[in-house]
Amino acid sequence: MIPSTETIAAIRFGYGFRPGQTLPRDAEGLIASLTGGAAFAPDLGGPTLAERGAIFLRSHIRRKEKRPREEIREANQAIGSMFKADTARRVVTAVRSPHGFFERLAWFWGDHFAVAGRSFQQRSLVGRFEADAIRPHLTGSFRDMLRATTMHPAMLLFLNQNTSMGPNSVPGVNRNRGLNENLAREIIELHTLGVGAGYSQTDVRQFAELLTGLGFDRRLAQTQFVPRRAEPGPETVLGVTYGSHGRAELADIESALDALAAHPATARHIARKLATHFVSDAPSEDLINHVEAAFRRHDGALIPVYTALLEHPDAWSSFGQKVKQPFDFVVSSIRATDPTPDEIAIYLDPTHRPLRVRRPLVRMNQIVYVPPGPQGWPEEAEAWITPQGLSERIDWASRLGRKVAARTDPRDFLRTALADHMSDETEFAATRAAERWEGIALVLASPEFNRR
Amino acid sequence: MTDTFLSSTPSPTRRGFLKGALGVACSAAASPLLTPVTVAAAPGENRLVIIVLRGAMDGLGVFAPYGDRDFAALRPGIGGTPDDRLIDLDGRFGVDRRLGALIPLWSAGELGIAHAVSTPYRGKRSHFDGQDLLEAGVEDADRTQNGWLNRALGHLNDARAETAIAVGREDMLLMRGPNPSQTWAPGTRLVLENDERRLLQMIYAKDPLFAKAAATAEFLSGRDGKVKGGRDAEAIARYAARRLNEEARIAAFSIGGWDTHASQPHALQRPLKDLSRALIALREQLGGHWGRTMVIAMTEFGRTAAENGNRGTDHGTGGAALLAGGALKGGRVFGDWPGLKTGDLFEDRDLMPTQDVRHYPAWALSALFGIDRTAIEAKVFPGLDMGPRPSFIA
Numbered sequence: 093m094i095p096s097t098e099t100i101a102a103i104r105f106g107y108g109f110r111p112g113q114t115l116p117r118d119a120e121g122l123i124a125s126l127t128g129g130a131a132f133a134p135d136l137g138g139p140t141l142a143e144r145g146a147i148f149l150r151s152h153i154r155r156k157e158k159r160p161r162e163e164i165r166e167a168n169q170a171i172g173s174m175f176k177a178d179t180a181r182r183v184v185t186a187v188r189s190p191h192g193f194f195e196r197l198a199w200f201w202g203d204h205f206a207v208a209g210r211s212f213q214q215r216s217l218v219g220r221f222e223a224d225a226i227r228p229h230l231t232g233s234f235r236d237m238l239r240a241t242t243m244h245p246a247m248l249l250f251l252n253q254n255t256s257m258g259p260n261s262v263p264g265v266n267r268n269r270g271l272n273e274n275l276a277r278e279i280i281e282l283h284t285l286g287v288g289a290g291y292s293q294t295d296v297r298q299f300a301e302l303l304t305g306l307g308f309d310r311r312l313a314q315t316q317f318v319p320r321r322a323e324p325g326p327e328t329v330l331g332v333t334y335g336s337h338g339r340a341e342l343a344d345i346e347s348a349l350d351a352l353a354a355h356p357a358t359a360r361h362i363a364r365k366l367a368t369h370f371v372s373d374a375p376s377e378d379l380i381n382h383v384e385a386a387f388r389r390h391d392g393a394l395i396p397v398y399t400a401l402l403e404h405p406d407a408w409s410s411f412g413q414k415v416k417q418p419f420d421f422v423v424s425s426i427r428a429t430d431p432t433p434d435e436i437a438i439y440l441d442p443t444h445r446p447l448r449v450r451r452p453l454v455r456m457n458q459i460v461y462v463p464p465g466p467q468g469w470p471e472e473a474e475a476w477i478t479p480q481g482l483s484e485r486i487d488w489a490s491r492l493g494r495k496v497a498a499r500t501d502p503r504d505f506l507r508t509a510l511a512d513h514m515s516d517e518t519e520f521a522a523t524r525a526a527e528r529w530e531g532i533a534l535v536l537a538s539p540e541f542n543r544r
Numbered sequence: 545m546t547d548t549f550l551s552s553t554p555s556p557t558r559r560g561f562l563k564g565a566l567g568v569a570c571s572a573a574a575s576p577l578l579t580p581v582t583v584a585a586a587p588g589e590n591r592l593v594i595i596v597l598r599g600a601m602d603g604l605g606v607f608a609p610y611g612d613r614d615f616a617a618l619r620p621g622i623g624g625t626p627d628d629r630l631i632d633l634d635g636r637f638g639v640d641r642r643l644g645a646l647i648p649l650w651s652a653g654e655l656g657i658a659h660a661v662s663t664p665y666r667g668k669r670s671h672f673d674g675q676d677l678l679e680a681g682v683e684d685a686d687r688t689q690n691g692w693l694n695r696a697l698g699h700l701n702d703a704r705a706e707t708a709i710a711v712g713r714e715d716m717l718l719m720r721g722p723n724p725s726q727t728w729a730p731g732t733r734l735v736l737e738n739d740e741r742r743l744l745q746m747i748y749a750k751d752p753l754f755a756k757a758a759a760t761a762e763f764l765s766g767r768d769g770k771v772k773g774g775r776d777a778e779a780i781a782r783y784a785a786r787r788l789n790e791e792a793r794i795a796a797f798s799i800g801g802w803d804t805h806a807s808q809p810h811a812l813q814r815p816l817k818d819l820s821r822a823l824i825a826l827r828e829q830l831g832g833h834w835g836r837t838m839v840i841a842m843t844e845f846g847r848t849a850a851e852n853g854n855r856g857t858d859h860g861t862g863g864a865a866l867l868a869g870g871a872l873k874g875g876r877v878f879g880d881w882p883g884l885k886t887g888d889l890f891e892d893r894d895l896m897p898t899q900d901v902r903h904y905p906a907w908a909l910s911a912l913f914g915i916d917r918t919a920i921e922a923k924v925f926p927g928l929d930m931g932p933r934p935s936f937i938a
Contacts, residue, residue, distance in 0.1 A: 161805065161806060161854060211670070211671075211672060415753075454713070455713060455729075455732075464689070464715065464717075464720075465689060467689060474753065477753050477754060477757045478727060479726065479728060479757050479758075479760040479761035479764055480727050480728055480729060480732060480761070481757070482754065482757040482758055483732050483733070483734045483765070484732070486734065486744070487732070487733045487734070490733075490740075515747070515750070517746050517747045517749065520746070521743035521744075521746055521747050524743070525739065525740070525743060526739045530739065530740050530743075533740070534740070534743055534744065534747060537747075538747045539747065539748065539750075539751040539754050542754075
């Protein structure tokens with residue numbers, strides 16, 4: 093049975109229903125909601141980059157600079173708290189926002205341009221990345237988003253661009269240092285053309301040489317271009333030569349990024365990823381073709397791309413093929429319980445123990461801002477509904493059920509959470525459970541609530 | 545599997561039946577309601593356990609070369625001799641006393657040390673990069689999203705998801721990849737009271753992905769024994785051994801806490817206790833299977849040869865790996881000792897690695913499971929030259 097358009101719009105393209113919140117009912121409504129999304133969470137990024145840069149620097153160990161360990165430990169503790177606060181804000185923003193599609197797209201693009209906070213230094217910066225580089229461009233163009241993500245200190249740090257220098261540049265020769273191809277490779281393989289598209293290893297290496305000089309000032313966490321570090325001579329990427337006047341400059345890097353953004357393979361790669369994230373682990377060629385055509389026709393302007401995704405019949409059929417990732421599962425379950433302002437405050441408080449959101453996400457193997465690598469989170473349902481993963485979902489469902497049981501009737505909850513998208517079995521189980529919490533837990537643990 | 549699951553599932557149209565079934569909940573509770581996992585033929589009887597020691601274990605501190613004439617000068621505060629904090633192994637090396645429970649294994653030839661080993665990782669000394677390389681098993685770990693143990697599964701006869709298990713909460717890169725395996729953290733709460741269990745079974749019945757995951761979860765949690773939490777290394781080791789006594793042949797878990805930048809003798813207390821208890825638990829729980837088991841405990845890199853100003857050590861290069869099990873010909877320190885003289889150190893600061901640590905798991909895979917050497921050198925550990933058959937294999 094295919095649920096109503098309204099249900100699909102809320103569950104497949106948003107974070108599900110929340111009592112009292114009016115949500116977009118169809119494709120048109122979803123597109124219209126994007127305008128409000130950008131303005132909804134001005135404080136998502138927390139401390140500014142400059143403030144983060146100051147902490148970053150204190151946590152940085154320089155071997156020559158004999159600083160007391162105590163100072164570094166304190167800085168690392170400060171980063172740890174900031175990182176927890178970043179996580180809580182990320183969850184609560186998605187819980188509170190009535191613009192679920194915007195939030196889902198922000199997650200999608202943050203995952204497409206994945207940066208991971210594994211080290212303390214990375215953790216000091218990742219919380220800013222989405223606010224600075226993704227959200228401002230989410231309704232703009234892919235080209236601008238590519239520039240912004242490539243130039244962000246969190247990306248430059250994560251993909252080692254800061255340690256890359258032209259092997260024949262003066263500091264390269266003097267310090268015997270050379271290229272780090274990491275950023276160049278991931279931009280081509282993951283962010284734009286995609287693995288297996290028409291590029292060669294020479295293109296990757298030439299692009300890495302072109303990117304030399306790009307980095308960030310560790311003192312200010314501010315992006316900078318240091319011409320001394322740039323590899324002398326021009327570079328040729330995908331048949332276009334940059335810096336033919338002697339040495340490439342920042343403008344040449346931007347031109348090369350623009351060319352990658354405009355490449356036909358990029359249109360197809362992005363189309364496939366959007367279709368896979370929102371519609372099906374194995375999307376139809378027809379859907380991919382349709383989104384790809386819009387991307388190309390509108391030069392990567394993103395609103396027409398989203399419109400193409402939503403206007404295709406696949407977007408409103410084949411419901412239930414996707415499984416919510418743990419973050420989406422946790423967010424949508426909290427939304428369904430209609431959290432009170434007090435509860436929201438507890439979710440935001442990183443020191444509060446009961447039912448805080450970080451630990452269940454850790455246990456479900458999706459730590460916010462720590463994807464497994466530059467490739468981002470896995471999409472396949474099988475990667476998430478594992479014995480361990482499902483047990484943790486059941487555990488979370490039981491805890492949340494107990495938490496809200498006093499003010500929630502499972503029969504109402506069933507309708508709030510699933511609307512017209514419930515199986516007879518789940519309806520039966522939820523209404524026949526011996527206790528209220530159990531009925532709520534069964535709804536949250538059901539395949540319908542976990543699929544979209 | 546879902547067939548049996550479905551056949552015992554009450555449907556909403558059979559509410560009368562369900563009411564009746566609830567009345568006999570006691571007898572129903574005695575048998576597992578979720579379908580148990582089938583036990584399959586496993587690839588032989590040999591067993592391999594990989595322990596990742598996260599944080600860079602100080603090989604020079606835990607397995608100290610007290611017989612090296614330069615050792616005492618490098619470690620004036622934390623070095624030690626068999627007269628104080630070490631137990632002598634072979635006149636050259638001594639083990640930290642807190643691993644004393646392992647001495648009977650050493651005497652029985654069931655414990656060995658591979659010294660002056662490292663992965664190919666050089667220069668940057670980052671925990672994350674180092675652990676990625678250790679688990680990915682390839683030099684360009686950035687490019688690999690799967691682990692060497694997962695790739696090895698692809699070369700095992702009749703490997704199934706049940707053949708390999710990662711124990712603990714983390715998603716180990718070591719086990720990540722295209723070949724199916726299991727992951728379980730003992731102590732995971734799977735609170736299914738009788739009603740809830742029955743109702744869950746009903747709502748998952750028509751969804752094979754959920755039904756299978758739930759059934760496997762119940763099976764795996766049934767192996768927990770009297771486990772309190774999932775973090776305790778001993779509990780994890782016992783769980784791993786229980787699965788190895790059943791259909792698993794490969795298990796992996798990690799023990800953290802080895803990053804000892806300050807007050808190292810004190811800081812090593814907990815990780816040494818964890819390691820010791822985990823190994824003893826494996827031997828006890830495996831019983832007769834211990835004789836066909838090899839355990840390899842590896843770390844991302846070693847630590848500086850000299851102690852620092854805080855009675856600790858910093859990130860280094862060459863380190864040590866621990867080998868154990870009845871399938872080991874141990875009681876010896878393996879590897880070529882490079883010495884600790886100034887000119888012998890790597891970059892004038894670290895123990896010089898004289899052997900690739902991947903050599904040990906590579907030969908273990910070959911000896912225990914008969915994986916073809918060319919496959920190991922090409923697919924499991926690309927770029928590794930396994931060299932002649934080593935003496936650590938019984």
